[in-house]
Amino acid sequence: MDFTFSEDQLLFQESVRDFLVNEVTPEKIRELWQTESGRSDALWAQLAELGLTGMTVPEQYGGLGMNELDFVLLAQEAGYVALSEPLVNSVLVAAPLLIEAGNTQLADEWLAKMASGEARVIVGLEINKLVEDAHCADLLLLEKAGAVYAVNPAEASLRENKSVDPGRKLFAVEFEASTAVLLADGEQAQKLITRALNRGALGVAAQALGLAQRMIDLSVQYTSERKQFGVAIGSFQAVKHHMANIAFRLEYAKTPVYRAAYALANDLKTSSENVSHAKLVACEVADLAAKNSIQVHGAMGYTWEVDLHIFMKRAWAFNSNYGTAGFHKQRVATAIFNDGAQLGAGKTF
Amino acid sequence: MKLEYTEQQNAFREEVRAWLKANVPAEPLKSFDTEEGFQQHREWEAKLYEGRWGMITWPEEMGGRGADLLQWLIFEEEYYAAGAPLRVNQNGIFLLGPTLMEYGTEQQKKRFLNGMATGKDIWCQGWSEPNAGSDMAAIRSRADLSEDGSHYIINGQKTWSTRAVWADWCFGMFRTDPESERHHGLTFILVPLDSEGITVRPIPQLDGLPGFAEIFFDNVKVPVDCRLGGEGDGWSVAMATAGFERGLMLRSPARFQETARRLVELYKANQQSADEDSNIRDEVMRAYMDAEAYCLTTYQTACRLMQGGKIGAEASTNKIFWSELDQRMHATGLKILATRGELEPESPDAGEVGKWLDGWLFSQSGSIYAGTNEIQRNIIAERLLGMPRK
Numbered sequence: 181m182d183f184t185f186s187e188d189q190l191l192f193q194e195s196v197r198d199f200l201v202n203e204v205t206p207e208k209i210r211e212l213w214q215t216e217s218g219r220s221d222a223l224w225a226q227l228a229e230l231g232l233t234g235m236t237v238p239e240q241y242g243g244l245g246m247n248e249l250d251f252v253l254l255a256q257e258a259g260y261v262a263l264s265e266p267l268v269n270s271v272l273v274a275a276p277l278l279i280e281a282g283n284t285q286l287a288d289e290w291l292a293k294m295a296s297g298e299a300r301v302i303v304g305l306e307i308n309k310l311v312e313d314a315h316c317a318d319l320l321l322l323e324k325a326g327a328v329y330a331v332n333p334a335e336a337s338l339r340e341n342k343s344v345d346p347g348r349k350l351f352a353v354e355f356e357a358s359t360a361v362l363l364a365d366g367e368q369a370q371k372l373i374t375r376a377l378n379r380g381a382l383g384v385a386a387q388a389l390g391l392a393q394r395m396i397d398l399s400v401q402y403t404s405e406r407k408q409f410g411v412a413i414g415s416f417q418a419v420k421h422h423m424a425n426i427a428f429r430l431e432y433a434k435t436p437v438y439r440a441a442y443a444l445a446n447d448l449k450t451s452s453e454n455v456s457h458a459k460l461v462a463c464e465v466a467d468l469a470a471k472n473s474i475q476v477h478g479a480m481g482y483t484w485e486v487d488l489h490i491f492m493k494r495a496w497a498f499n500s501n502y503g504t505a506g507f508h509k510q511r512v513a514t515a516i517f518n519d520g521a522q523l524g525a526g527k528t529f
Numbered sequence: 530m531k532l533e534y535t536e537q538q539n540a541f542r543e544e545v546r547a548w549l550k551a552n553v554p555a556e557p558l559k560s561f562d563t564e565e566g567f568q569q570h571r572e573w574e575a576k577l578y579e580g581r582w583g584m585i586t587w588p589e590e591m592g593g594r595g596a597d598l599l600q601w602l603i604f605e606e607e608y609y610a611a612g613a614p615l616r617v618n619q620n621g622i623f624l625l626g627p628t629l630m631e632y633g634t635e636q637q638k639k640r641f642l643n644g645m646a647t648g649k650d651i652w653c654q655g656w657s658e659p660n661a662g663s664d665m666a667a668i669r670s671r672a673d674l675s676e677d678g679s680h681y682i683i684n685g686q687k688t689w690s691t692r693a694v695w696a697d698w699c700f701g702m703f704r705t706d707p708e709s710e711r712h713h714g715l716t717f718i719l720v721p722l723d724s725e726g727i728t729v730r731p732i733p734q735l736d737g738l739p740g741f742a743e744i745f746f747d748n749v750k751v752p753v754d755c756r757l758g759g760e761g762d763g764w765s766v767a768m769a770t771a772g773f774e775r776g777l778m779l780r781s782p783a784r785f786q787e788t789a790r791r792l793v794e795l796y797k798a799n800q801q802s803a804d805e806d807s808n809i810r811d812e813v814m815r816a817y818m819d820a821e822a823y824c825l826t827t828y829q830t831a832c833r834l835m836q837g838g839k840i841g842a843e844a845s846t847n848k849i850f851w852s853e854l855d856q857r858m859h860a861t862g863l864k865i866l867a868t869r870g871e872l873e874p875e876s877p878d879a880g881e882v883g884k885w886l887d888g889w890l891f892s893q894s895g896s897i898y899a900g901t902n903e904i905q906r907n908i909i910a911e912r913l914l915g916m917p918r919k
Binding site: 182183185282283396403410411417423425426428431432433435447449460461509513517523524525526528529 | 538577607610621696782796818824826833846909913914917918919
């Protein structure tokens with residue numbers, strides 16, 4: 181029994197954090213908002229150079245051959261800077277789906293390009309209705325009517341929808357099945373979709389942890405500087421308790437997320453239940469962080485100019501991404517209200 | 530990360546389970562806040578000691594097993610799953626014991642630890658005073674060194690002293706330097722409760738039983754060898770007692786996981802009426818998830834500590850989390866019981882109401898004792914997040 185990350189995993193997290201905090205600053209995010217695609221090829225190339233785009237790509241294709249547990253702390257850091265490049269979905273959803281679909285021709289064609297950063301592979305699951313980042317896809321993997329297809333973006337029509345979060349690019353995607361490669365249908369497709377959904381939800385959950393931490397940091401900084409009645413407003417107990425309420429819940433949202441990553445990496449039977457628990461509590465704490473942070477920022481928090489909204493809006497969007505709270509509660513309920521459920525002391529591991 | 534038990538850990542669990550199965554009393558003991566129940570629990574402590582299960586984290590030469598924190602968590606899981614009695618001497622074995630091992634002289638260890646382990650000496654705490662609650666540094670009870678330096682003379686009053694009514698000893702902080710202020714000039718002293726000049730006034734708790742008491746000290750003479758640590762070092766010794774590992778031992782996750790399990794059962798048995806309130810299903814599910822999260826985080830902390838890590842203000846997150854979880858779980862339990870929720874279990878028409886009412890009453894104290902949750906939130910904000918004190 182060892183519920184800690186390895187030295188290597190922690191060091192990787194640290195170096196990725198340093199990189200992201202320096203490169204993905206609020207100023208750069210605002211610059212990207214002004215561009216047509218909202219995405220940066222230069223940043224994508226840097227992420228590839230760090231090995232990140234190939235985290236879950238097998239070594240034979242130039243990837244690092246790592247798993248969900250190796251990536252979960254990095255996804256957390258991606259959330260901390262509200263990264264908009266499709267890194268988390270690429271690593272957690274696209275690459276594993278391409279591998280598990282078992283089409284060697286496609287895998288051979290795309291996995292190496294994913295690792296090198298040459299190509300972005302984008303997955304669209306029906307649970308999300310719209311497809312994030314479809315506009316920058318070199319290959320689309322799409323769920324449609326219970327089947328999974330590989331779609332050439334040239335054969336798909338995209339209709340853009342604007343999110344409250346200017347960093348999120350969402351598209352309705354239409355394609356003719358006849359122009360696409362069928363990867364799986366029936367039971368096999370269901371299996372692939374469930375696994376992709378679980379990984380996507382894990383990615384959202386991990387990023388939500390990072391978002392919550394970022395909003396705490398911004399709010400602590402702001403309330404330590406802002407003075408009223410002659411003192412920093414952060415010295416007021418009412419303000420402190422808003423922050424403490426996020427912080428203690430964040431501690432108890434982290435471990436369910438790490439456990440879910442472990443469950444997926446080890447293909448445990450409890451994966452779906454564990455992921456749903458993680459997604460629920462991580463999104464809840466990010467949501468609370470948004471609520472309490474805007475409150476302690478006062479009118480400043482309600483502006484476009486102050487950076488808080490970059491993170492707040494991402495947290496709001498994440499609430500229903502890769503499964504609503506209702507969807508995930510239903511999965512937890514199914515697990516615990518089942519007559520054979522193993523509950524109580526000593527049944528966790 | 531490896532979230533599986535080793536073979537040795539599984540074997541250890543089996544050993545604990547087998548012993549508990551053979552030894553846990555079939556009939557639940559009476560409350561340890563009654564005279565008869567107190568005696569029954571004292572005997573249970575002796576039985577645990579005989580099996581060397583009384584305080585497994587203590588070194589072997591002191592009757593323990595030198596167990597690590599993971600073994601402790603496993604032990605607790607089996608202990609709560611078996612429905613074994615609550616620990617009447619938890620103040621002694623979980624709080625004072627480890628502090629004695631750290632700060633006590635060899636002679637003090639020899640003198641106190643065995644009696645504590647066997648249940649011969651039950652300990653109560655003496656921290657709070659009428660004007661020193663959340664503000665513990667406001668302690669005013671005095672311990673003056675006698676002229677010949679052989680003993681202290683204690684005068685003052687302690688309150689909210691849990692188990693004090695039938696306990697044998699009290700440990701706590703007293704002001705030895707009358708000129709001192711706040712956390713300076715305090716000394717940690719162990720006081721026999723049968724000393725001349727001590728009056729214990731029981732205070733009935735919400736359940737009507739005298740679970741705590743006031744202790745009055747009127748020129749109570751205590752030999753200096755009952756001082757733990759140096760004179761004036763009381764605050765740092767006391768902080769060690771309140772430290773995280775002790776906290777972890779006092780409220781291990783198993784307790785809350787068993788409550789969550791019972792809540793799921795209660796909900797399933799009353800689902801039709803419970804579902805009339807559309808929140809209840811959600812609350813039950815949340816109770817289960819939160820108890821699980823508490824377990825996960827505790828395991829993570831235990832593993833970190835075993836690898837040499839240290840714990841700081843995170844201990845405060847832990848206190849808030851379990852105490853508020855405990856209140857929510859019991860509130861939901863009572864809602865499911867509906868009109869039977871207010872009935873004492875032995876009432877003729879109560880039916881199978883279990884321990885929900887008792888647990889609810891007790892849970893009310895959780896957000897108050899050991900530092901109110903407001904104080905804990907201040908600690909998180911100031912020490913964990915670095916927010917300004919003033």
